[in-house]
Amino acid sequence: MPATTESAAAPSPPTIPVTLVAGYLGAGKTTWLNRKLRAGVAPGTLVLVNDFGAINVDAELIDYRSDRLLSLDNGCLCCSLNGALGAQLSRIARWPEPPTALIIETSGVALPGRIADMVRVARQFHLAEIVTLVDLDALSRHRQDRRIADLVEVQIAAADRLSLNRDDRLAGDELASAGRWLASINPHAIREPRSDDTAVEPCLPDNPDVESRATRLPLHRAVPIDAPTWRRFTCRLNAISERNELETLLAKHASAVARAKGFLQVGNRHFTFHWSGGRASWTPAAPRTGAAAGQLVGIGFAGTHLDTLLDALAELSTPTPTERHRSEH
Numbered sequence: 001m002p003a004t005t006e007s008a009a010a011p012s013p014p015t016i017p018v019t020l021v022a023g024y025l026g027a028g029k030t031t032w033l034n035r036k037l038r039a040g041v042a043p044g045t046l047v048l049v050n051d052f053g054a055i056n057v058d059a060e061l062i063d064y065r066s067d068r069l070l071s072l073d074n075g076c077l078c079c080s081l082n083g084a085l086g087a088q089l090s091r092i093a094r095w096p097e098p099p100t101a102l103i104i105e106t107s108g109v110a111l112p113g114r115i116a117d118m119v120r121v122a123r124q125f126h127l128a129e130i131v132t133l134v135d136l137d138a139l140s141r142h143r144q145d146r147r148i149a150d151l152v153e154v155q156i157a158a159a160d161r162l163s164l165n166r167d168d169r170l171a172g173d174e175l176a177s178a179g180r181w182l183a184s185i186n187p188h189a190i191r192e193p194r195s196d197d198t199a200v201e202p203c204l205p206d207n208p209d210v211e212s213r214a215t216r217l218p219l220h221r222a223v224p225i226d227a228p229t230w231r232r233f234t235c236r237l238n239a240i241s242e243r244n245e246l247e248t249l250l251a252k253h254a255s256a257v258a259r260a261k262g263f264l265q266v267g268n269r270h271f272t273f274h275w276s277g278g279r280a281s282w283t284p285a286a287p288r289t290g291a292a293a294g295q296l297v298g299i300g301f302a303g304t305h306l307d308t309l310l311d312a313l314a315e316l317s318t319p320t321p322t323e324r325h326r327s328e329h
Contacts, residue, residue: 020106021106024155028163239294249313265287271285
């Protein structure tokens, strides 16, 4: 009897595990991501950064191979990526050598559940984990701000893992209260030690048969009830003479601006500037060229208070009479 052969269907290629990094503006997502990258990720891992501004400051601050780092600017507003992320995922899946894993750093105003839905419908990917960064120092203030309280809560509820930052700024009773509230919102999330601890729990296994906890459990609240009207802004700033010029201006309008950052010049020195939670951070940096040089990008709450701030920033960026005279000669 002649031998028979049985044709077997070719096995499907493994899907690409996706880790979403979420958290409200200024929670420490980029710092967390850099720490993870320095600790080591699987060879061939791709990092995709989705920022809110016209220049992607976060992407420039990530210490990773440039050919394994992609950026999406102006994203994640109004709970939508306007198809940009879906199109990028489709392109990545068609690469001759697709990545072995994908890490997406979301914008601070993103709803991770919405992005997770986009990942789940992409056949070549599977959702491995949602990590939400939480700024414990700002948590009480965020919970009391009706404009963002629901957003922060949804980001926390969606998490498989909560990475808690700035706990050293809280008293013992404050820390315990924050912990109880987090447990009431998401009792299932793994707690990750703060960034300066050495013992870090391992990530969930990159197994397509092990669904992300957020896919199996109902979110505490699916969509923010009182989502604010976000407004992005970009301002070209000439070299300013003193740091406190900008800090004072932002502090005066702190209720209108949620986050600001950029590459700025103060006198003859260059800095990467961050403003979040009423605090300013200036990190010495190399001079920038092109569109990123001397630009401040931000996001705030649409209204007259933000309009006033933008008018003041425009005045701050206007050359002085002496500077105008020099530029004309």
